[in-house]
Amino acid sequence: MPAAPASAEPALEADLTSILATNLVAYQALASEYRVTSRQRLKHAAEWLAVVFQRNTRSRRLQALDIGCADGSHAYLLAAHGYDVTGVDFSPRMIQIARWRLQRFRLRKDHRPRFLTGEFHAGTFHDAAGRTELLGDRQFDLVVANAFVHLFPRPYDRAVVKKALDLVAFQGTALFSTTIEDSREEGYFVKYRSDGTGVDRWRGHYPKDEFLALIRDAAGEPFDLQDATSTDMRGRSWLTIAARRARVG
Numbered sequence: 001m002p003a004a005p006a007s008a009e010p011a012l013e014a015d016l017t018s019i020l021a022t023n024l025v026a027y028q029a030l031a032s033e034y035r036v037t038s039r040q041r042l043k044h045a046a047e048w049l050a051v052v053f054q055r056n057t058r059s060r061r062l063q064a065l066d067i068g069c070a071d072g073s074h075a076y077l078l079a080a081h082g083y084d085v086t087g088v089d090f091s092p093r094m095i096q097i098a099r100w101r102l103q104r105f106r107l108r109k110d111h112r113p114r115f116l117t118g119e120f121h122a123g124t125f126h127d128a129a130g131r132t133e134l135l136g137d138r139q140f141d142l143v144v145a146n147a148f149v150h151l152f153p154r155p156y157d158r159a160v161v162k163k164a165l166d167l168v169a170f171q172g173t174a175l176f177s178t179t180i181e182d183s184r185e186e187g188y189f190v191k192y193r194s195d196g197t198g199v200d201r202w203r204g205h206y207p208k209d210e211f212l213a214l215i216r217d218a219a220g221e222p223f224d225l226q227d228a229t230s231t232d233m234r235g236r237s238w239l240t241i242a243a244r245r246a247r248v249g
């Protein structure tokens, strides 16, 4: 069961701008925590990424986008599996850590992930030199939105799923994941750090069927869906939905 909301503010009346502002403050404050949990998250990622690693038999280098890439853990994992990776995150601290970690990996210059700062729903990003990039004209073989969609209130969750799917190339795959909950709730919840201190941030909770329905409705006819469950290091159950663009349309 999710923890009780830290604030009584009704989620349906929530204003996206203030939710994004609160979440940005929260993730800026949580950035160092992501460095601490990197190894455990990578262990879990090996499970939920297995579906795409097994399927990847193409000879050319595949393009991957990691939405809400945090400290870059998954971006580096994908780069190690041969993907040409772009990671985006609205937290400058997360992006700073992700870029800083480049020094620790021995990757050829053209195999290094690129990290862009920017809010995904707005869709404007900046590279390390401050140049603006829009991803709208790009197509990716793999789009990862791990623990991301649930950070948006309805109906923006659906809009964000659609935006992510629009970036998927023909025969490419998008991965969407969330924790599996008993009931649908959304609001401000405390996210705890490993030292027991907490930060308020907004998130939604979805029972399995509701998250599946959200992705299915947004994906429509062009996509084939496959779902899998896994357990993270804290014993929480996760649902990962792989949406593969199997048809033109």
Ligand SMILES: C[S@@+](CC[C@H](N)C(=O)[O-])C[C@H]1O[C@@H](n2cnc3c(N)ncnc32)[C@H](O)[C@@H]1O
Binding pocket: 020, 023, 027, 028, 041, 067, 068, 069, 070, 071, 088, 089, 090, 091, 094, 118, 119, 120, 121, 145, 146, 147, 148, 151
């Ligand atoms: C729950 S964490 C998940 C991190 C990573 N995907 C993982 O699975 O470990 C969410 C990440 O998304 C970023 N984020 C949250 N809302 C965002 C938004 N609207 N646009 C871009 N990044 C966002 C946060 O800064 C944070 O790094």
